[in-house]
Amino acid sequence: MTKVLMKGNEAVGAAAIKAGCKYFFGYPITPQNEVPEYMSRELPKVGGTFLQAESEVAAINMVYGAAGSGGRVMTSSSSPGIALKQEGISYIAGAELPCVIVNMMRGGPGLGSIQPGQADYFQATRGGGNGDYRHVVYAPASIQETVDLIMEAFDVADLYRIPVMVLGDGMIGQMMEAVEFKEPKKRELPEKEWITTGTKEERKPNIINSLYLEPDELEEHNIRLEKKHELITKKEKKFEVSNLEDADVVCVAYGTTSRIVKNAIEDCEKEGLKVGLIRPITLWPFPEEVFDEINENCKGLLTVEMSMGQMVDDVKISAKGRWPVHFLGRSGGMVPNPAEVVNKIKEISGGAK
Numbered sequence: 001m002t003k004v005l006m007k008g009n010e011a012v013g014a015a016a017i018k019a020g021c022k023y024f025f026g027y028p029i030t031p032q033n034e035v036p037e038y039m040s041r042e043l044p045k046v047g048g049t050f051l052q053a054e055s056e057v058a059a060i061n062m063v064y065g066a067a068g069s070g071g072r073v074m075t076s077s078s079s080p081g082i083a084l085k086q087e088g089i090s091y092i093a094g095a096e097l098p099c100v101i102v103n104m105m106r107g108g109p110g111l112g113s114i115q116p117g118q119a120d121y122f123q124a125t126r127g128g129g130n131g132d133y134r135h136v137v138y139a140p141a142s143i144q145e146t147v148d149l150i151m152e153a154f155d156v157a158d159l160y161r162i163p164v165m166v167l168g169d170g171m172i173g174q175m176m177e178a179v180e181f182k183e184p185k186k187r188e189l190p191e192k193e194w195i196t197t198g199t200k201e202e203r204k205p206n207i208i209n210s211l212y213l214e215p216d217e218l219e220e221h222n223i224r225l226e227k228k229h230e231l232i233t234k235k236e237k238k239f240e241v242s243n244l245e246d247a248d249v250v251c252v253a254y255g256t257t258s259r260i261v262k263n264a265i266e267d268c269e270k271e272g273l274k275v276g277l278i279r280p281i282t283l284w285p286f287p288e289e290v291f292d293e294i295n296e297n298c299k300g301l302l303t304v305e306m307s308m309g310q311m312v313d314d315v316k317i318s319a320k321g322r323w324p325v326h327f328l329g330r331s332g333g334m335v336p337n338p339a340e341v342v343n344k345i346k347e348i349s350g351g352a353k
Helices: 007-018 034-048 056-068 079-084 086-095 119-127 142-158 170-174 216-234 256-270 288-293 311-319 338-349
Strands: 004-007 025-027 051-052 073-077 101-103 134-140 162-168 176-179 239-242 249-252 274-281 283-284 299-305 325-329
Touching: 004 007, 007 101, 007 142, 007 170, 007 176, 025 034, 025 056, 025 162, 034 051, 034 073, 056 073, 056 079, 056 101, 073 079, 079 101, 079 119, 079 274, 086 162, 086 288, 101 142, 101 170, 119 162, 119 283, 134 142, 134 176, 134 216, 142 176, 162 170, 170 311, 216 311, 239 288, 249 256, 249 338, 256 274, 256 338, 288 311, 299 311, 299 338, 311 325, 325 338
Parallel strands: 025 051, 025 073, 073 101, 101 162, 134 162, 249 274, 249 299, 299 325
Antiparallel strands: 004 176, 134 283, 239 274
16 A cells, blocks of 8 residues: 655645545644645535535534534634634533544643643543533654554544544644555444435434433433443543563653654663553543553553643552552653653662662
8 A cells, every 4th residue: 555745734635535525613722724725625525515604603503403403514723713613612512412622732832832732631532522422532752653543533523422632743734754544443333323314205304413301211311321421431442552461661651752752662671671652542432451450560650741731630540559650741842852751761760780
């Protein structure tokens, strides 16, 4: 299969179209502008619809409408724009509608900067909207993995009737790498009998809504949603691990930060240090069970992020007090470098052997 050199944002659009996306609604914001630019050019060629909304709030509500009619639909934005979409995301989750949401994160809070960041972890995994809802969160570490996860995201969204977020940092969107567009693993997807396409006088109207005025009905709805979340937690976790059995230190990192950490681990191994890695690919559901594979003599865990410390909370929960959890973070668009990670690993382990 031929590989193509592509910018990350354009690869997102190409993968979405290959996955059958026919509708895109968005609004410009750096560093993801090439996604809507690509979709505006390429989506009409396959009979799809691109529409630049008047705002992020409008865009996510257009996603709600298109998803309700059964179409494969995507929106993309960056951190402040995703913040504006949170109410709509909660509505979509409450109405059990499938869609794909791409966030190319930048530094914050507020308008922050246009440089890469990972400070939207809380927003993505805890939900910035109201209510007891969840959505699947993928965190790719390369453009190839971004392509693969975008295509899988549409199937997962349809299978569970749930929003799926692909969470990249600004580097994923702006770097260029060679990618190939492989056929995704086929899933058995149910018919969309719930969509609003007109009754054609053959059935009762389908109602798509997230409003339940009776408390017992809303509680029943929330219980059903939670059962779905439990099923996703059981079946959809993704992660990469290495050298957990005899590691002196285990690093935990996601996205492009994990690539920096891998370079640091190689440097440490040259000096005789045994360092493991846990790379969550799904941030929700978080792969907490994999922490049980860490050897009991490990001296500590090191969470590395482009934030002031957000995933570190999930690492502490997963560690269950068995090992000390350390943190190394850069913020505001600053990126950790391998030397910083190596020095922190040596500090935790007591130095090179």
